[in-house]
Amino acid sequence: MITKEDVEHIGWLARIEISEPEKAEYMEKLNSVLDSFEQLDEVETKAVPPTYHVLELYNVWREDEPLESLPQAEVLANTEHKQEGAFRVPRIG
Amino acid sequence: MAYENPEGVMIGLEIHIQLNKLKSKMFCGCSTAYHDAEPNTHTCPVCLGLPGALPVLNKEVVRAAIKVGLALKGEIAEETQFHRKNYFYPDLPRGFQITQYDYPIVSNGKVVIEGEDGEHEVKIWRAHMEDDPGRLVHIGSIAKSKGVMINYNRSGIPLIETVTAPDMRSPKEARRFLDKFRNILEYLGVFDGNLEGAMRMDANVSIRGGTRVEIKNISSHKGVEKALLYEIMRQKNVLRRGGEITQETRHFDEARGVTLSMRTKEEAEDYRYFREPDLVSIHVSHLIPEIKATLPELPDAKRARFLEEYGITDMHAKALTSSILLADFYEGVCKKGAEPKTAATWIADVLLGELNYRNLVLASYDGVSLGCINDKEPELGNSFKADDMVELITLFTEGKISDKAAVEVLRTKLDSEEEKTPLQLVKEKGLFKAEAELVVKAVSEAIAENEIAVQDYLGGAEKSLNFLVGQVMKKTKGTADAKTARELLVKELKS
Numbered sequence: 001m002i003t004k005e006d007v008e009h010i011g012w013l014a015r016i017e018i019s020e021p022e023k024a025e026y027m028e029k030l031n032s033v034l035d036s037f038e039q040l041d042e043v044e045t046k047a048v049p050p051t052y053h054v055l056e057l058y059n060v061w062r063e064d065e066p067l068e069s070l071p072q073a074e075v076l077a078n079t080e081h082k083q084e085g086a087f088r089v090p091r092i093g
Numbered sequence: 094m095a096y097e098n099p100e101g102v103m104i105g106l107e108i109h110i111q112l113n114k115l116k117s118k119m120f121c122g123c124s125t126a127y128h129d130a131e132p133n134t135h136t137c138p139v140c141l142g143l144p145g146a147l148p149v150l151n152k153e154v155v156r157a158a159i160k161v162g163l164a165l166k167g168e169i170a171e172e173t174q175f176h177r178k179n180y181f182y183p184d185l186p187r188g189f190q191i192t193q194y195d196y197p198i199v200s201n202g203k204v205v206i207e208g209e210d211g212e213h214e215v216k217i218w219r220a221h222m223e224d225d226p227g228r229l230v231h232i233g234s235i236a237k238s239k240g241v242m243i244n245y246n247r248s249g250i251p252l253i254e255t256v257t258a259p260d261m262r263s264p265k266e267a268r269r270f271l272d273k274f275r276n277i278l279e280y281l282g283v284f285d286g287n288l289e290g291a292m293r294m295d296a297n298v299s300i301r302g303g304t305r306v307e308i309k310n311i312s313s314h315k316g317v318e319k320a321l322l323y324e325i326m327r328q329k330n331v332l333r334r335g336g337e338i339t340q341e342t343r344h345f346d347e348a349r350g351v352t353l354s355m356r357t358k359e360e361a362e363d364y365r366y367f368r369e370p371d372l373v374s375i376h377v378s379h380l381i382p383e384i385k386a387t388l389p390e391l392p393d394a395k396r397a398r399f400l401e402e403y404g405i406t407d408m409h410a411k412a413l414t415s416s417i418l419l420a421d422f423y424e425g426v427c428k429k430g431a432e433p434k435t436a437a438t439w440i441a442d443v444l445l446g447e448l449n450y451r452n453l454v455l456a457s458y459d460g461v462s463l464g465c466i467n468d469k470e471p472e473l474g475n476s477f478k479a480d481d482m483v484e485l486i487t488l489f490t491e492g493k494i495s496d497k498a499a500v501e502v503l504r505t506k507l508d509s510e511e512e513k514t515p516l517q518l519v520k521e522k523g524l525f526k527a528e529a530e531l532v533v534k535a536v537s538e539a540i541a542e543n544e545i546a547v548q549d550y551l552g553g554a555e556k557s558l559n560f561l562v563g564q565v566m567k568k569t570k571g572t573a574d575a576k577t578a579r580e581l582l583v584k585e586l587k588s
Contacts, residue, residue, distance in 0.1 A: 009363075013179075013363060013365070015181055052174055052368055052374055053368070053370070053373050053374060055373060057373040058373055058374055058375065058376045059373070059375055059376055060149070060150070060372070060373050061149065061150040061151065061152040061155070061375075062122075062149050062150070062151060062152065063151075063152060063153075064115050064116050064117050064151050064152065064153035064154075065116065065117060065122065066116045066117040066122055066123070066124040066125075067117070067121075067122025067123070067137075068122075069123045069124065069134060069135050069136055069137050070136060070137050070138075070141075071134075072131060072132070072133050072134050075133045075134075075136050075141065075245075076133065083242060084132070084242070085131050085132040085133055085134075085244075086132045086133065086230070086242035086243055086244050087133070087183075087242070087243040087245075088240055088241070088242055088243075089183050089240065089241050089243060090240055090241070091231070091232075091238040091239060091240055091241060092182070092183065092229075092238075092241060
């Protein structure tokens with residue numbers, strides 16, 4: 001059962017602000033999601049191997065070869081918050 | 094005698110090592126050679142976490158992880174997969190780290206260390222692959238910081254995180270474990286521990302079966318030992334005053350040598366791990382036989398072979414195999430003709446001692462020179478040639494120079510950048526056993542036999558000294574070094 005506190009906590013983890021009416025709404029919706037999963041739990045799956053990925057693919061990888069990186073100016077092009085080649089953000093905590 | 098561990102100390106370690114010998118990052122082609130680079134010049138949409146960018150796994154990361162697993166005598170999972178570990182911090186542009194969760198590639202390994210009471214086994218719970226976050230530089234101190242500068246060059250560097258059981262019973266054992274662990278990784282050729290940030294450690298410690306405290310992000314082996322010594326003392330003091338140890342994460346202030354409580358808002362285990370949907374599972378069974386077959390000789394095996402093959406003492410074998418570079422250098426010196434037992438003494442006792450004294454650590458060996466760098470000031474590094482070691486040992490074993498003279502030559506080689514061979518230095522310094530005595534004798538004779546020249550020199554005629562030097566050269570049939578002869582004469586005449 002998901003409580004109002006759970007909703008607040010999930011909101012904090014995702015760094016989103018949730019208003020009081022929204023909290024009630026999300027509580028209801030998240031609980032209905034949980035209910036659906038509980039319904040799925042009723043299916044007998046002991047003999048079925050878990051599906052970790054919908055694609056039947058394995059070992060998709062590349063050789064260890066370096067490629068060119070982006071130029072610094074391009075990396076920083078989308079921000080105004082930069083200083084000496086670094087991204088600059090407000091202090092943490 | 095068995096170690097009693099009176100305080101019931103239990104220490105476990107989590108060690109992050111960068112696979113910095115690989116050429117490209119874990120999930121993109123950006124180069125791993127970022128150490129001297131300008132900020133944000135080794136990045137691309139993948140390691141910057143730009144929307145829509147997709148990771149493609151570097152196969153060598155998997156191979157390296159298998160190598161590490163085999164070297165730690167662990168089990169390699171047949172199937173392994175990646176998870177997302179979600180948290181918000183500016184060093185992590187995607188908002189999650191790609192790591193492994195319930196199917197790590199390595200589990201149940203072990204490392205045998207030199208414990209408090211002889212050989213001691215430390216169990217390895219798991220080792221898994223993950224990618225490194227970027228690097229933050231706080232403007233001003235962390236507490237009063239005005240802002241943070243972010244450099245993503247490190248973002249996406251492949252890491253292996255290794256988690257041990259709490260099997261170490263003292264800070265010294267933790268240090269020994271780390272030394273051995275680093276040594277094994279360097280033998281494997283996947284890791285260079287000299288690079289900044291190559292190895293970062295968390296240590297957890299409890300005493301008398303009490304609550305476990307974690308110390309985060311320590312950057313050196315010495316730091317781990319110091320942090321643990323402090324933390325054990327702190328816990329003992331808390332208990333003595335009737336207090337309770339609280340479960341917490343602490344941070345080690347290296348400059349002050351103390352651990353401090355970290356105030357974190359985030360509840361520790363709220364990472365909401367889930368399967369990384371952008372990467373598929375990895376099956377590794379087919380890779381293992383080939384990797385096993387090409388695994389290099391590891392420290393313990395090399396130590397046993399050195400004992401057998403070169404007939405040296407176990408103490409020397411241990412010291413010489415404490416670094417793959419030193420072991421290769423030793424074998425190079427032996428192959429070039431130096432007597433193995435003498436070479437072991439000169440390398441394990443003398444050379445290592447002189448390097449330690451100079452804060453020099455081994456950095457490379459290319460079959461010719463052993464490269465050393467200064468721990469604190471890298472530009473003060475130097476190199477030492479295997480050929481020079483052979484020449485020095487030969488001069489000594491043939492009785493041409495004394496051990497004192499050999500040490501002097503070795504020191505001169507380490508302290509100067511001049512490309513002089515030991516033989517040249519011995520000649521220059523007049524260190525040949527016979528020659529040195531001969532020169533001293535010739536000097537006294539020259540002074541006794543040439544009273545007029547001596548009086549002239551003492552009366553201020555500098556030129557007379559040249560005459561006396563000439564006499565010394567004549568008496569030694571030119572084998573004396575003129576500069577040494579001059580110095581000896583002046584010393585004698587002034588006394």
